[in-house]
Amino acid sequence: MPELYHHPLSAGSRFVRLVLAEYGETVDLTEIVPWERDEGLLVLNPAGTVPVLVDETDGPVVGAAVIGEYLSETRGARIGENSLMPSEPAERAEVRRLVSWFLDKLNDEVVDYLLTEKVFKRHAPATNGGSAPDAAAIRAARGNIRYHLSYVGYLVARRDCLAGRGLSFADLAAAAALSCADYLGEVPWEEDATAKEWYARIKSRPSFRSILADTVRGNPPVTHYADLDF
Amino acid sequence: MPELYHHPLSAGSRFVRLVLAEYGETVDLTEIVPWERDEGLLVLNPAGTVPVLVDETDGPVVGAAVIGEYLSETRGARIGENSLMPSEPAERAEVRRLVSWFLDKLNDEVVDYLLTEKVFKRHAPATNGGSAPDAAAIRAARGNIRYHLSYVGYLVARRDCLAGRGLSFADLAAAAALSCADYLGEVPWEEDATAKEWYARIKSRPSFRSILADTVRGNPPVTHYADLDF
Numbered sequence: 001m002p003e004l005y006h007h008p009l010s011a012g013s014r015f016v017r018l019v020l021a022e023y024g025e026t027v028d029l030t031e032i033v034p035w036e037r038d039e040g041l042l043v044l045n046p047a048g049t050v051p052v053l054v055d056e057t058d059g060p061v062v063g064a065a066v067i068g069e070y071l072s073e074t075r076g077a078r079i080g081e082n083s084l085m086p087s088e089p090a091e092r093a094e095v096r097r098l099v100s101w102f103l104d105k106l107n108d109e110v111v112d113y114l115l116t117e118k119v120f121k122r123h124a125p126a127t128n129g130g131s132a133p134d135a136a137a138i139r140a141a142r143g144n145i146r147y148h149l150s151y152v153g154y155l156v157a158r159r160d161c162l163a164g165r166g167l168s169f170a171d172l173a174a175a176a177a178l179s180c181a182d183y184l185g186e187v188p189w190e191e192d193a194t195a196k197e198w199y200a201r202i203k204s205r206p207s208f209r210s211i212l213a214d215t216v217r218g219n220p221p222v223t224h225y226a227d228l229d230f
Numbered sequence: 231m232p233e234l235y236h237h238p239l240s241a242g243s244r245f246v247r248l249v250l251a252e253y254g255e256t257v258d259l260t261e262i263v264p265w266e267r268d269e270g271l272l273v274l275n276p277a278g279t280v281p282v283l284v285d286e287t288d289g290p291v292v293g294a295a296v297i298g299e300y301l302s303e304t305r306g307a308r309i310g311e312n313s314l315m316p317s318e319p320a321e322r323a324e325v326r327r328l329v330s331w332f333l334d335k336l337n338d339e340v341v342d343y344l345l346t347e348k349v350f351k352r353h354a355p356a357t358n359g360g361s362a363p364d365a366a367a368i369r370a371a372r373g374n375i376r377y378h379l380s381y382v383g384y385l386v387a388r389r390d391c392l393a394g395r396g397l398s399f400a401d402l403a404a405a406a407a408l409s410c411a412d413y414l415g416e417v418p419w420e421e422d423a424t425a426k427e428w429y430a431r432i433k434s435r436p437s438f439r440s441i442l443a444d445t446v447r448g449n450p451p452v453t454h455y456a457d458l459d460f
Contacts, residue, residue, distance in 0.1 A: 046381070047335060058320035065295075073319040089303040090288035096296040104334075105277060151276070164438040 003028040005041055006050040008214040009115055009183060011107045012050040014161035015099075015174035019068055019169065021207035023075040027053075034061045034115075039074060040133045043107030064103050065096070068169050084169050095163045098155075098170035111180045113141035118184055119219050145181060147190060152178075153195035162198075175202040179211055187224035189230065196230075204228050233258040234455050235271055235282040238444040239345055239413060241279040241337045242294030244406035245329075249298055249399065251437035252314060252319045253305040253415045257283075264345075265354035293327070294333050298399050314399050323459065328385075328400035336378045341410045343371035348414055355392075375411060376421060382408075382429075384424040405432040409441055415452035426460075433459050 004020070020027050032038055032050055044060040045052045053061045061070045066225070075081035086092055089187045118131040124130035151173055155162050163170035178199060181184030181187050189196040202208065212226040224230040232251070234257045236243035250257050262280055274290040275282045277315055283291045283300070291300045296427050298315075306313035316322055347363040354360035380402055383390050393400035408429060419426040434440065442456040454460040 001396045047331065053303065055320075058323070059321070061323045062327045063330055066323050069326060070319050073322065089300050090285075090291070092303065093288070093291045093296050094299045096299060097292045100293055100296065101277065 001026055001028050002056060003030055003054040005032055005044065005050050005054070007032055007034055007050055008129055008216055009111075009119060010050055011111050011173075011180050012103050013179040014179060014211055015064045015103060015169075015173050016051045016053060016067045017210060018176055018207050019071050019084065019170040020171070021210065021223070022205075023071060025071070025075055034120055035128040047142060050162075052085055057059075061134050064173075065099050068099065068173075072169075082166050084167065084172070086164065086166075086168065090130075091164055092138055095168045098163050099173040101115050101151075102148075102170070102173040106145075106174075106177045109144040110141045111177055112184055113137045117141075120214060123218055126179065141181075142186065145186065146188060149192050149195050149203045150161075152198065153192040156198040158195050167202075171198075171202055172207075175199060176211075179203075179208075183214070183216075183221045183225050184219075185225075200228065200230070231258050232286060233257055233260055233284040234285050234288045235260050235262055235274065235280050235284070237280055238446055239341075239349060239410050240280055241341050241403075241407040242333050244409060244441055245294045245333060245399075246281045246297045246301075247401050248402040248406055248412075248437050248442060249301050249314065251440065252402070252435075253301060253304055253308055255285070255301070260394065264350055265358040265360075274388055293392060294403075295329050299404075302399075312396050313382060314397065314402070316394065316396075316398065321394055325398045325400045328393050329403040331381075332378075332403040334402070335404045336375075336404075336407045339374040340378060340416075341407055343367045344411055344414055344416055347371075353448055370413075372416065375416065376418060379408075379418065379422050379425050383425040384402055386424050386428040401428075401432055402437075404439070405429060406441075409433075409438075413446075413455050414449075415455075428457065430460070 002025070004013070004016060005085050006017070009209050015109055027064050032198065036047070038043050039051065044054065045062045051067060053063055053067045055061060057219055061067050072083060072085045076085060085095060120127060121133055152162070161171050162174055178187055213220065232255070234246060236247070236259055238261065262271055268278070271282065272278050274284065275292045281297060283297045285291060285449055291297050300315060302315045306315060315325060347367050351359060351363055352363050382392070391397050393403050408417055439449055445451065
């Protein structure tokens with residue numbers, strides 16, 4: 001069974017867990033502590049980041065988007081034509097653009113701020129970055145997420161799913177990133193009914209169940225987090 | 231002919247120009263002004279970043295790594311088996327990990343600091359971010375590049391090229407990013423003879439010629455920049 005080094009509130013890790021579940025692949029999860037130096041992880045990935053998937057034959061595969069491509073190439077055929085990655089180069093490019101938009105841009109502008117300020121600084125010892133949250137960083141995240149939510153609504157209003165006709169990596173990447181902010185009660189769903197309806201659809205998929213069962217010690221999710229009718 | 235929105239000192243743009251040249255594809259270059267809001271660019275890419283490749287039939291393709299994949303899928307077959315992207319999933323994953331290492335991580339930790347402080351702040355009007363350079367940011371970049379250079383040396387000492395046996399996107403991504411710092415005289419080549427020998431090899435390829443001819447008005451390159459025997 002492959003092993004996934006992850007953190008429950010890492011958007012990229014959640015994306016990979018969703019892809020694995022959609023492809024029907026089970027995985028051993030190894031949780032890292034974000035503020036600790038982990039020599040085992042550094043051997044697998046000199047950048048020291050998650051997710052890292054350790055495949056039994058191919059060894060470590062590093063980074064959310066890279067793992068997505070790898071799983072598509074090695075497991076995608078299992079689920080037939082709707083393999084989360086279209087076959088035409090231009091459509092593939094659009095899926096990849098959006099995966100990067102949500103796992104890089106939304107992550108940098110929203111999720112990273114919220115996690116750092118509301119979770120990591122609270123639990124890390126002072127010697128490893130623990131401190132009081134920075135209210136300005138949280139305000140920046142709250143401003144930024146509104147643009148991202150309205151971009152999701154804009155795309156869904158024009159297309160059935162984020163990148164086009166069918167469910168793709170783009171939907172999983174966006175839902176993974178938004179779900180991290182939602183865990184902390186930081187998605188203003190009332191501002192965009194179209195985006196909310198799309199998220200309710202993705203959230204209801206069986207692949208999402210383990211994400212909705214996540215808990216971080218000392219930071220329980222907000223009450224509506226696992227509610228499919230939020 | 232496809233059109234590339236780029237900046238001459240953007241690592242991602244240089245990577246795409248190298249891939250295009252290796253595949254024998256000519257391109258129209260449109261240079262953007264990094265500190266100005268460009269409505270035309272925002273229509274093609276709502277993130278407002280370069281590179282964006284506008285293909286005549288497929289339309290805009292956004293982001294360096296995404297354009298690399300797109301060109302590999304649409305033009306890669308032109309140059310036969312050594313198409314810069316291996317065929318095995320594990321080897322492809324390693325190429326992609328390194329493309330992200332150099333175009334994201336090295337870019338964030340080195341190139342972005344140097345460009346912002348030494349070029350953009352100098353030429354932008356004060357209303358758009360122009361100001362005196364921040365010496366601390368330049369020092370950070372100078373510290374960080376040493377680790378990246380030694381990582382290049384480490385990889386090349388164990389492999390013929392960065393990601394394995396043959397030239398790949400990984401080499402082009404690393405050379406593209408390092409060449410931006412080298413333009414500004416900020417690569418301490420004397421610290422790693424193996425990395426320097428590898429860069430001399432990549433720099434000598436015909437695909438590199440247009441990169442070596444780049445100039446930014448008011449910021450000429452250091453004297454050794456275009457020298458193949460530096």
